[in-house]
Amino acid sequence: MPTIRPLAASDCLTELTALLHASYASLAAQGWNFTAVDQPVDVTRDRLAGAQGFVAERGGRLVGTIAVRGPKPAGEAYIGDPSPPLFTTPGTAILSQLAVHPDCRGLRLGERLLDAAEAWARAQGLTQIALDTAEPATALRRRYERRGYVTVGSVQWRGKTYASVLMAKPLAPAERREA
Structure with missing residues (x-):
């Protein structure tokens, strides 16, 4: 079973970028030009700046990833x-x-990566x-809906071949453990 762990400074961003390309290839085949379809390594690095990355590792190979961060400062761009x-x-x-x-x-790596990010x-x-995904990607939207995310808006990112939905879910406070 793959291990989920925080992204380490020693992890290879070239390998992580190749993982993103392989993972998003089926979406590209449907005509959706998600950024991760063909982003260069410097975009992977930029998208991880200020975020906590998590990876799934199996046999020394990166086989899954997710990034999570706090809110962006007002006026900060999101992928341009x-x-x-x-x-x-x-x-x-x-x-x-x-x-x-x-x-x-x-x-169930996607679920485990989402669990790590939400925690x-x-x-x-x-x-x-919150997240955004392609409006026509109904399977992805259903996956998030099963986890409690609801559509709260939409956006048309510049240069994208699809409209995106914005989805959000409330987070219960972290449980406090008594000492």
Whole structure:
């Protein structure tokens, strides 16, 4: 079973970028030009700046990833576009770059990566978690809906072949353990 762990400084961003390309290839085949379809390594690095990355590792190979961060400062761009207000709302965590290598689908890695990201956001005291995905990607949207995410808006990112939905879910506070 793959191990989920925080992204380490020693992890190879070239390998992580190749994982993103492999994972998003099926979406590209449907005509959706998600950023992760063909982003260069420097974009992977930029998208991880200020975020907590998590990876799934199996046999020394990266087979899954996700990034989560707190809200963006007002006026900060999101992949070259102005951030939607949802992504700058205080208390909001932002998910991005969820990917599972096609060879490892069906192992619940996506769920485990989402669990890790949501737990991190809760531990930071963030009160909701948000993401965006392609409006026509109904299977992806259903996956998030099963986890409690609801559609709260839409956005048309510059240069994308699809409209995106913005989805959010409230986060229960992290449980405090009595000493």
